Amino acid sequence: METELRLESSLWVGNKRYRAVLSGWHFNWTEVDKKNRDKKTISVPVAEVVGVEEGRVEILPRKSVEDTDKDFTVFYVKRSSSGSSYGLLWRLGRIQFSCPSRVLRDQWTKHLRTALKTHSPLRPNRLLVFINPFGGKKKGRKIYHSLVAPLFELAGISSHVIVTERANQARDHLLKKDLKGFDGVVCVGGDGMFSEILHGLIGRTQQEAGLSENDPTVALQPCPLHIGIIPAGSTDCVCYATVGVIDPVTSALHIIIGDSQPLDVCSVHQASALMRYSVSLLGYGFYGDVLAESEKHRWMGPLRYDYSGTMVYLSNRSYAGIVQYLPADPLLSSPRDRTRCLSGCSVLGVSLNVASCLSFCAFPGEWVSVEGRFRCVSLTCMSSSCPKSPLGLSPSAHLADGTGDLILVWDTHPLGFLKFLYRHTSTQDQFDLPFVEVHRVKAVRFSLPSERDTGQEMTNEQKMATPFLCGLCCSKVPAKSVWNCDGEILSSTEILCRIHGQLVRLYARGIEEGAAVHNCGKENDKCQMGCTLIK
Template sequence: MEDTNDHVLIQSNVEIHNKPYILTLTRTHLSWEPTSIESGRSSTRSEPLAKQNVHVQDLREVIGVHPVKPPSKPSRGFKKIYNTKHDSHLFIELQSIGPLAFAVCMVTNTSKPRWRCKTINFLCTDTLLCQHWIDKIKEVLAIPAFNRPRRLLVFINPLAGNKKAEKIYREKVQPFFEIAEIHVDVIVTERANHARDTVQSGYDLRTVDGLVCIGGDGIFTELLNGLLTRTASETGIEQTPEHVLMSPDLRIGIIPAGSTDCIVYTTTGVADPTTSALHIIIGDSIGIDVCSVYHGDIFQRYCVSMLGYGYFGDLLKESENNRWMGKLRYDWSGLKKIFANRAYEGEISFRVSPDSKSTPTDGVRCFTGCSVCKVAGERKIQGNLQNRTDASALSTITQEDSVHSSSDEWQTIRGRFCSITCLTLSCACSLSDKGLAPNCHLGDGCSDLILVRECSRFNFFHFLLSTNKPELNQFDLDFVEVYRVKEFRFQPIGTEESDSETTGNKKSHHKKLKLQRNSMWNCDGEILENPVVNARVHHQLVRLFARGRPNLECRNQSQSCCAACEKEEM
């Protein structure tokens, strides 16, 4: 923010907890400092602000302002301001005219993952001044530079969070939206893909500033797929591997109410409904990579966390047959698949970007203000500006035009694999704080491709255990390989890619046996039955109401988001 814009908009005497203060509002901050009523002057300003007893509140972290009831009795300082000896009649009369006090609700602990709020009441000298303060603060918070949402479309999955998603919204989210004066349109989903279908074609998205989902990772992927499909349709871009997709204008907010909530955990550092609601209110914005998945040229789905074959695909398939077990079905299914210890033969080809200056094993984590994502985001913005100069040719920009692939080289690996996993984020959660890919970045335009070759049950269990233990490194295991890729293709060996019909019972039965030797893909919790896929990473394709995980080991963190910060300098 620019200091030139930090001029005083309003300043007056107020009281906080019956003590006199000078309250000052600028375009960027709200500050208050003790003053002496007797002298009528504030403390000297010859020293720097940081050395005085002054509290400075960044307006970016103010939730809202509203009138409140003043104290039942005015303080001694209040009577001196009015120069009155009788504190009853005038005070009651002023109360009846309008508000004498207002409350400012603000975010606390922004350097930590879990955010909370505090409220400070300010008592003014008259009702007109009080209302002027309220109006002025609201006016400043509404300026475009803060990029705050005013209208939201909210989807609630009533089955999420042990069927407590609606209660979570009413008790932990809605009150803050009301303080921030955000208008919401709430839709409680009634079936699978209800949110996707509504966003894709059944709602006028021009009337809202963002989308919010309350539930687990599943309802978020519904919103993501619906929004990206609609954006592609409205911009006339085909969903094929040869085309570059346009980023939607709307941001997505996630209120966690699921079992793992890895997406919100990775982008905020905690799965906490209040924290996520506050990120939405103050207008945080972060760009994240999205992986598009195809079978040949046929689009399948968009993926933002995990695209897994082998163990994770088998686990999901098994768990779908045991939904009656609730959350325990994942532990039970995982244990069964570890003992089954199946490996699948295939060929995987992938392209590593020469732009990437980071590797999956360099130990560089993605935190708030991540330099890797910031540089990549700036490069994306420059590319978008160049591409938008010729909007008519935008839909025909190919992958080779956008990512310097003339110098990229494809690598191919054949073998038997227990697991093949492509991750566009670390997949950290409360059960595994570092995640499957600890050094994966939110917005660098790459995915981490993890290959676990055929190994014993004990070794594979050791691999899974090391993803949950901070002192262990899963990439030190000799049967595990990891690559940072832009795209990849997978073809099971010995499986026909053609869908041509077979004749004769013997030939049909033989082909069925072949297909049974393959696994299926786990695409963000959805099963893709066909094992032949090709996937590609789209750089910071969507924006979330978040700012990345805070680095608890770093005291001086940047307030910008992990990607190129969308907030304008004020």
């Protein structure tokens, strides 16, 4: 089959002659200029060819087609460094070849198209697109129509676009409407919008499989449709943590070529009912308070989190709680092993025997229990990196290993907590502080101490410590906080969480790092799949 797809010939690009070769996984072209022997070869993996068109075709800044007999145009993924972000920006590359005959031209286009289908079988033909017109800076519609739709059209993807008119419309559509014929669902918006798609697709899949989402011991069915994220929100953490940059064109190109990245999902239950799913931040204390405060200032747009973050920091609160967790196998990985989950990462979920030991009563020995006052308790299934924190809440967490990282920040003095927060903005280790613990876990349970212990009556010492500028934003110190579940406030405080390995798949491939050193000893572009980074 590989020999069948091989094609090699002399072609022209402008007035220069090139040797073009299509073989196996690659398409490359080299200038054959005698005076300049060391002209570089440009090599494109066939899986990264976006489209092949007969004639002279331009799509930027405007689409134009000159239908000639001997020319063909190839569009492909071109990488460039993104400056501030850790990942690489993808752009649309374009090259226009001229053939000596029409027969040869047709042979090239036919072979390239066949190779492309063979090497990237998950390319979507038909997509269901939801746009949240009010996410982030309210630019969702513009981002989609000006940057994404032209690329989908070039790649021959047909899309059904729905601009939402209310919250939860996308979720309800996915739960109830006919989804036949769609290969994937695209979300134009932020983490909240992604969460709607996530709930719709997971719910629909379980309905069809006859499984109960309420039962935390049930092994849920993975979703058959892929999810694509075009970032147009405030935090855009899911996009950043799975692609490495917040860039609509990069994300659109990952969707077009049918990249596939599995993702762990955490189900959050109260008593025996499912409350929500989470992929990035499930946080009590600081992050819960920030979200609750920020909801009052939605008009500020993405800035609301900085404003509320500062206010909540100044209010200097901590909360009593009991945290119980089921540790993951420490021999497989650790949240402090300083590896990073990069594209092709090999730390994947092994079949975890969670269900059998989820029952706390039946297997008390497997669970670890801690109690005390916390600044925050956070659980994240992935690194949760975002522009505010480029390495994320847990820099060594893995996207698809079936575990989450539980971060416990014990009550401490205000400057200590500021240090912890500030370390998220750099490469300094935020876990290397005496009041911080991090555990790789399969399940977590959170409960409140009995009324008597929650500190309704605070000790004098606590009273002294608590109202650190507290008068700025609150008059009374509440005894409990709320849970922030991927940007939604949960209605209940006592919860049970379980991580489901690889429950959904995104059109992404994990973070491709720019100028990094890898432990396979090779330079970045030659790095072997699955190697890990050394700092």
